[in-house]
Amino acid sequence: MTMAPDEAQHDARQYRVMRDFVASMDDTLPGKFEITKEGIVHDMMSPAKPHxxxxxxxxxxxxxxLPEGLVAHTGTPDVEHAGEGIMRHPDVMVIAEADMEGEGAFDPRTVLAAVEVVSRSNPDNDWVGKMRDYPLLGIPVYAVFDPRTGTGAVFSDIHATPAGPRYATRKEFVYGEEITVGDWAVPTSGLPRYEDR
Incomplete structure (x- = not known):
């Protein structure tokens, strides 16, 4: 889709307003804020122990x-692409330690894989929203672990679609199997499940 300059400027202003709001709320409200193509996502619940x-x-x-120089990072800062109007915070990201240097958010083009553990309170954020946003950011591998069901999937091979970039390959797994995240084999045995309420 081609955007007229005034629309692009409006989107940039709108993103900056959302970004400023999220920054002002980070220490005020519990939970995690992220910015998607559709607006602000706020997961109000603190992560459960199984998560x-x-x-x-x-x-x-x-x-x-992981080979020397790569890390599985779980902290801050966020992964941000202001031009796309997206700011996400993967539960785990595979990134080169050298790409973590400097100030500001991580460049999504430096993230080799993103891993999400589905929250009980907002599963669509991981299964729908991040499935849309991570290929748009160019993150080549996205792995989802779902403690609700003891299953998950690894997504890869970004390709163009009429709706924008999407993952072409989906490999589903059940807890207990060994999976491949990028080039790395990861066992899924012994992962906790959410208890039925």
């Missing part, structure tokens, strides 16, 4: 197989 334990175990398993 955080899954993040920890996946990070450690990735780091055990």
């Amino acid at each position: 955080e334990l899954t993040v920890l175990r996946v990070r450690k398993r990735l780091e055990a197989v």
Whole structure:
């Protein structure tokens, strides 16, 4: 889609307003804020123990197989592409340690893989929103772990579609299988599940 200059300027202003709002709310309200193509996403719930334990175990398993110079990072800052109007915060990202230097958000073009653990309170953020945004950002591999079902999927091979860039390949898995995230084999055994309420 081609945008007239005034529309592009409007979108840039709108993104800056959302970015400033998110920055002002980070220490004020609980939860996590992200900016998508459709607006601000606020996951109000603090992550549950199974979510955080899954993040920890996946990070450690990735780091055990990553070559020197690459890390499985779980902290801040966010991954941001202001031109696309997107600011996301993966649960785990594979990135070169050298690309973490400097100030500001991470450049999404430096992220080799993003991993999300589905939250109980907002599963569509991971299965729908990030499925749309990560290929748009150019993140080549996206892995989703879903403690609700003990399943997940790894997405790769970005290709052009009429709706924008999308992942062409989806490899589903059940907990207990070994999966491949990018070039790295990761076991999924021993990952926790959410308890039924």
